[in-house]
Structure formats: C-alpha cells, structure tokens
Amino acid sequence: MDKEPTQIKDLEKQVAAREAVKFIRDNDIVGLGTGSTAYFAILEVAELVKKGLNIKGVPTSEHTASLATSLGIELLDMKDVQSIDVTIDGADEFDEQLNLIKGGGGALFREKIIASLTKKEIIIADSGKKVARLGAFKVPVEIVPMALNYVVKELAKLNGKGLVRMKDGSPFITDNHNIIVDADFGLISDAAALSESLNQIEGILGHGLFVNLTAMVIMGKGEETITYTK
Numbered sequence: 001m002d003k004e005p006t007q008i009k010d011l012e013k014q015v016a017a018r019e020a021v022k023f024i025r026d027n028d029i030v031g032l033g034t035g036s037t038a039y040f041a042i043l044e045v046a047e048l049v050k051k052g053l054n055i056k057g058v059p060t061s062e063h064t065a066s067l068a069t070s071l072g073i074e075l076l077d078m079k080d081v082q083s084i085d086v087t088i089d090g091a092d093e094f095d096e097q098l099n100l101i102k103g104g105g106g107a108l109f110r111e112k113i114i115a116s117l118t119k120k121e122i123i124i125a126d127s128g129k130k131v132a133r134l135g136a137f138k139v140p141v142e143i144v145p146m147a148l149n150y151v152v153k154e155l156a157k158l159n160g161k162g163l164v165r166m167k168d169g170s171p172f173i174t175d176n177h178n179i180i181v182d183a184d185f186g187l188i189s190d191a192a193a194l195s196e197s198l199n200q201i202e203g204i205l206g207h208g209l210f211v212n213l214t215a216m217v218i219m220g221k222g223e224e225t226i227t228y229t230k
C-alpha cells in the first residue's frame, strides 16, 4: 500500500534526524531543537546516551526539556554554557542560502540564542520545507505584550501585516511569558535586510528569520537524505 503524506513526512524527518546525529561526538554539548522534526533527533540522541556516549543537551523549550529528561538525557541550562558543539533543530522554511524561517512552535527566541552559541547548527527538514524564496510561512515575532500596538504599527511600515497568534481562543504565550505576532511580508526579497530592520524595533524580543546561523540543512527525500551546506 502507498504511504500517506504524513507517513512520508515522518519518514523524511526520521531519516534526516538519523543522518544529523552522525555529527555528534562523545563529550559533546548538544542543542536540542523544538518541534515535530526535532523530536526525531531527540529520540536519536537518547539512543546515543543509552549506548554510553557522554552527551549533555541544551533544550530550546520547556517541552523539549521535559521530553529529553524523560528519555534520560542530562541537560544544561543555556545560561551555564559558553558554547554548544552541535545543535539539531527543525525549520518552517529554508532556502538555498540556508536562511530560515523558524518559530512555528513558538520557541524562536531560545532557538536563536542556542543557534548563536552553536559551532555547528544542523537543520533537519522534510522535503516540504525547501523554498525558492522565504515568506509563504509568516515570520513569527516574539514581543513583550505591552508593546503590541507599537510593534504592529512598525511592522506595517515594513509592509508586514501582523496578527497575534492564538491558541484555544487566547493569545499563545511563549515559554518566556510573551506573545507572538505572525507577520506576513509576502515573499521576502532580502532576508538579511528584513532581519536587521526587525532587530531595530523596540519591544521585539526575537524573530523567526534566521540569517547566516545554519551550517547545514539535512533534508529527507523519501528514504534518502539531501545535505545542503554553504
């Protein structure tokens, strides 16, 4: 019987995760991503720990922290690490320059700090995540709640239409007790310039455009993987 699209996606996530953990060495500090793709990598990291490798994880979200702990992965707090050897995380979109949109799961702020502390940031993805140009997926922007009206006006000046992310009828609240505005800029012609502009807006704690932070994207394609490096 043919595989359902979700089964194929999960298979692609899994093969990409298996390929990515090959870059982990004994005694590494490993950043643990958030989301349904990173989930498969966390399972693989737990297997390495069971085999006896001395790996310590740095979680990008509370959800990932509880999952990793339940699987026996010892954790470090990001405030206690100077650098991270390898991080394996997912993305909502990536392009050929390995720029990303992240934050569909709402963990973008911690994910970006961890990516910035990481020597080798590996993004794993199913084949639906590759785009010619970023922007079909709205850019998540984490903001301090009191700054909402100001930030939405500033986003509009950049031709971005911002909508507060909702969950179960209330604003989605991040692990850092902030809210998320998903900003639609249309297809983005210059991700680096837009990222810089967003960095300048007061009240924005972080945004989901990840520019020049990724060393490698491993994409599952059916049962195979395709690796993109710069």
Ligand code: 5RP
Pocket (backbone or CB within 6 Å): 033, 034, 035, 036, 037, 038, 089, 090, 091, 092, 101, 102, 103, 104, 105, 106, 107, 108, 111
């Ligand atoms: C969470 C993220 C995720 O990596 C991104 O949303 C992709 O998620 P998934 O692997 O479930 O498609 O950035 O903040």
